[in-house]
Amino acid sequence: SPSTHGNFAVKFNANSFKLNPKKIDLGLEPIPPGGANMTRAEVDFSGASDNQPPAMPFRIQVALKTSVDVFIFHVPVSLSIFLVPAAPLSQQAYMEYCARPQLVKTQNALKCPLSRDELVAKFKSNNLNFVMSRTNPAGIEMISFSSQTANEMIITLDTILNPAEGLLQVSYSVPHPSLQPLFFQALGFLSLIHI
Numbered sequence: 001s002p003s004t005h006g007n008f009a010v011k012f013n014a015n016s017f018k019l020n021p022k023k024i025d026l027g028l029e030p031i032p033p034g035g036a037n038m039t040r041a042e043v044d045f046s047g048a049s050d051n052q053p054p055a056m057p058f059r060i061q062v063a064l065k066t067s068v069d070v071f072i073f074h075v076p077v078s079l080s081i082f083l084v085p086a087a088p089l090s091q092q093a094y095m096e097y098c099a100r101p102q103l104v105k106t107q108n109a110l111k112c113p114l115s116r117d118e119l120v121a122k123f124k125s126n127n128l129n130f131v132m133s134r135t136n137p138a139g140i141e142m143i144s145f146s147s148q149t150a151n152e153m154i155i156t157l158d159t160i161l162n163p164a165e166g167l168l169q170v171s172y173s174v175p176h177p178s179l180q181p182l183f184f185q186a187l188g189f190l191s192l193i194h195i
Helices: 091-098 116-125 179-191
Strands: 010-011 061-067 071-078 104-111 131-136 141-149 154-162 167-174
Touching: 010 071, 010 091, 010 104, 061 154, 091 131, 091 141, 091 167, 116 131, 154 179, 167 179
Parallel strands: none
Antiparallel strands: 010 061, 061 071, 104 167, 131 141, 141 154, 154 167
16 A cells, blocks of 8 residues: 555454454554554454354454554454363263254264374363263274353264274264354364374
8 A cells, every 4th residue: 555554453343252352452553555564463252242143154354444444354263263161061961961952963074183192182272171981892982072162052072083094083062053064164173283
């Protein structure tokens, strides 16, 4: 732009998870023509809700105000950032929750280069909490996890890892159909990345 940009501020439109910048003012120095700068904006879940189920792909409409103009962006967001710290369900609560008929249940498989311990650690660091592990007579282990989204929806997950084939079989339960593809996308993102 032939003009210097200054007075940077950011705002998010209402969205399903109430994602919002903690501060509107970005604190950037003015940027002259041909210049560049970078910053980070901390976010929380204190914004306005649009009272709509999340779309796939989930995007946040972001307005970036400068002294020259307002720029609108549609920023894709992974559901993994909406999984918040919460205590894992107890084994009993997990079994009772999974038995609810209104839950939407899905099975799928993902490529996964992680070992069992890497997978458990990766999920833990991303707020998918270990609940229990069961091994059948054939020696196949199923590991169960629970999580909670920022808007207090519980998600449960059963996994069977096949390291020889690099596959992770997943069976998960979500409280709303719109979360199915978003959670699967988040799992793919998490399971493909080494710690």
